[in-house]
Amino acid sequence: MNNVQCTVIIPAAGKGKRMKNDKSKQYIELDGKPILAYTIDAFEKCNEIQNIILVVGKDEVDYCRKEIVEKYNYQKIIAILEGGKERQDSVYEGIKKVPEDSDIVLIHDGARPFIGAEQIKQTIDDGIKYGACVLGVKVKDTIKVVDDDNNIVDTPNRNNLWAIQTPQTFKKELIALAYQKAQNDNYCATDDSMLVEKYLDIKIKIVEGLYSNIKITTIEDLIIAKNFIDQ
Numbered sequence: 327m328n329n330v331q332c333t334v335i336i337p338a339a340g341k342g343k344r345m346k347n348d349k350s351k352q353y354i355e356l357d358g359k360p361i362l363a364y365t366i367d368a369f370e371k372c373n374e375i376q377n378i379i380l381v382v383g384k385d386e387v388d389y390c391r392k393e394i395v396e397k398y399n400y401q402k403i404i405a406i407l408e409g410g411k412e413r414q415d416s417v418y419e420g421i422k423k424v425p426e427d428s429d430i431v432l433i434h435d436g437a438r439p440f441i442g443a444e445q446i447k448q449t450i451d452d453g454i455k456y457g458a459c460v461l462g463v464k465v466k467d468t469i470k471v472v473d474d475d476n477n478i479v480d481t482p483n484r485n486n487l488w489a490i491q492t493p494q495t496f497k498k499e500l501i502a503l504a505y506q507k508a509q510n511d512n513y514c515a516t517d518d519s520m521l522v523e524k525y526l527d528i529k530i531k532i533v534e535g536l537y538s539n540i541k542i543t544t545i546e547d548l549i550i551a552k553n554f555i556d557q
């Protein structure tokens with residue numbers, strides 16, 4: 327595909343409850359800069375991305391425009407939208423505003439600031455080739471399936487287990503259709519590819535990512551993030 331048009335949706339409307347911090351985690355500063363700004367930087371600098379859609383919390387649109395978009399002089403942001411109750415609702419707000427001429431939609435957590443250019447480009451290439459792909463890494467631990475009483479019921483073969491990250495990258499029509507169907511059904515998933523798995527009969531490729539592409543979720547992740555920045 328020549329001149330492929332790519333739009334990234336960055337959901338950043340979460341409250342960061344697991345971080346237990348007054349400020350939502352995406353606005354916590356690392357070395358004087360908000361986590362969300364590190365995330366946006368990666369896509370702003372990536373030549374393959376034309377548009378960035380930011381989805382932020384209720385009442386955070388003006389704050390984000392002034393303190394993030396204007397302050398860091400981002401040029402690719404075409405919309406700053408108010409998100410919804412769940413991550414999926416926030417992403418859906420973004421999907422509704424993807425420009426007509428976009429071929430590929432990437433979805434990337436605002437709280438994953440260490441995404442690399444190579445990985446973004448690889449998901450775009452595989453998104454074009456296969457229609458749907460997600461970044462992931464092989465799990466390092468043994469994973470157990472447990473019942474409601476915390477008794478082990480299964481130990482899946484680790485060779486078949488991957489920890490899934492973002493970007494999750496799709497042809498626009500595919501992800502728009504999967505999202506519309508899920509929203510109509512009130513079906514809530516924990517990542518975007520689950521909707522494609524449920525509603526569309528297509529294969530989704532895994533693109534091998536990096537362990538450094540962490541999602542800042544709990545306080546330990548902040549310590550790791552500070553170490554990455556200091557390196």
Ligand SMILES: Nc1ccn([C@@H]2O[C@H](COP(=O)(O)OP(=O)(O)OP(=O)(O)O)[C@@H](O)[C@H]2O)c(=O)n1
Pocket residue numbers: 336337338339340341342343344345352381409410411412413414416417435436437438541542543
């Ligand atoms: N209603 C929501 C919930 C989450 N997110 C975003 O989705 C990404 C991944 O979600 P997660 O890490 O779970 O963030 P939070 O929901 O903020 O965290 P928690 O579950 O601990 O409250 C984050 O960038 C978050 O801001 C969103 O846009 N809208």
Ligand SMILES: C[C@](O)(CO)[C@H](O)COP(=O)(O)O
Pocket residue numbers: 413435489490491492516517518541
């Ligand atoms: C999309 C995701 O980052 C893939 O690992 C993750 O599932 C988001 O889940 P969360 O519950 O919002 O942390």
